[in-house]
Amino acid sequence: MKRILVPIDFSPYAGNAIDFSVKMAKVLAAEIVLLNVYEHPGSTYTDYVGLNKEFKAAMMTERLQKLNQLKKNIEETERITVSVVQYEGSVKENIIKSSEQSKAYIIVMGTLGNGGIKERLWGSSTAAVIGASKIPVVTIPLEYDGHLPDKILFTTNHFEGSPGILDTLFELAAINMAQVFVLLFITENAEYTVGIKDRLKKLVEYGQKLQNSYHDQSLVTEYLSGNEFEKTIEQYISNNDIKLLAMISYKRSFFERLVYPSMTKKMSYHIKIPLLVIPAEK
Numbered sequence: 001m002k003r004i005l006v007p008i009d010f011s012p013y014a015g016n017a018i019d020f021s022v023k024m025a026k027v028l029a030a031e032i033v034l035l036n037v038y039e040h041p042g043s044t045y046t047d048y049v050g051l052n053k054e055f056k057a058a059m060m061t062e063r064l065q066k067l068n069q070l071k072k073n074i075e076e077t078e079r080i081t082v083s084v085v086q087y088e089g090s091v092k093e094n095i096i097k098s099s100e101q102s103k104a105y106i107i108v109m110g111t112l113g114n115g116g117i118k119e120r121l122w123g124s125s126t127a128a129v130i131g132a133s134k135i136p137v138v139t140i141p142l143e144y145d146g147h148l149p150d151k152i153l154f155t156t157n158h159f160e161g162s163p164g165i166l167d168t169l170f171e172l173a174a175i176n177m178a179q180v181f182v183l184l185f186i187t188e189n190a191e192y193t194v195g196i197k198d199r200l201k202k203l204v205e206y207g208q209k210l211q212n213s214y215h216d217q218s219l220v221t222e223y224l225s226g227n228e229f230e231k232t233i234e235q236y237i238s239n240n241d242i243k244l245l246a247m248i249s250y251k252r253s254f255f256e257r258l259v260y261p262s263m264t265k266k267m268s269y270h271i272k273i274p275l276l277v278i279p280a281e282k
Contacts, residue, residue, distance in 0.1 A: 005033045006108050009147060026078065037086075121168055136168045152245075153183055153237060153246065154182050156184060160248055179219070181219075185224050238280050
């Protein structure tokens with residue numbers, strides 16, 4: 001049975017992640033694993049002298065009760081198998097640990113973007129998970145409208161061909177018979193436009209390969225050029241009523257991460273539709 005890991009903190013945007021996960025689980029006959037991580041703000045010293053132990057224990061007990069009540073509600077109303085997990089410590093590290101221990105198929109996280117301090121903190125956790133996860137991650141924004149996507153945009157620059165790397169994307173598309181748009185972004189810069197005809201030819205061939213591999217004849221390939229990736233993609237999403245954006249996340253060196261911030265992480269901070277991030281390597 002496939003398992004969908006849903007980290008929650010009982011906020012409205014976590015509720016959106018649960019809503020999306022329930023819809024997925026029904027179609028995929030999957031189990032939902034609800035995870036809550038208590039990231040304790042106290043110091044080692046105050047823990048040692050017992051100043052925070054009682055408060056921490058009370059908080060974790062309260063959260064576990066909420067988890068179990070949520071599990072009960074979902075199982076009774078949606079007829080879906082649900083399990084609960086609770087950890088203490090780093091949000092990112094425990095989400096990754098839980099995904100491995102539960103053998104999760106996908107992680108679904110709520111996010112608010114980067115509007116205020118709380119949003120930035122949660123957005124940072126989401127971005128950190130995206131960078132570390134070995135399985136696909138879906139981020140669900142506060143603006144999520146409750147519907148499964150009927151139009152999915154997949155941006156590519158490497159024409160990914162690894163076996164199975166796009167399985168999750170096309171499984172999500174199949175859930176709601178969504179049309180997939182495969183988009184190649186080309187920077188409006190002479191340095192990057194060299195060999196553009198060859199890249200466009202590869203794009204067409206790539207689209208045909210995906211159509212054959214996933215039996216999806218409605219798939220569309222397009223290319224866009226611009227100076228800013230985020231703005232160009234956001235405009236395309238708005239113009240074409242795209243309901244989910246899919247991107248590939250690549251492992252990079254420390255220098256690359258320092259000089260060129262990850263585009264997938266940047267998009268996760270402020271995008272207003274669900275974002276599917278697929279790791280290039282497991």
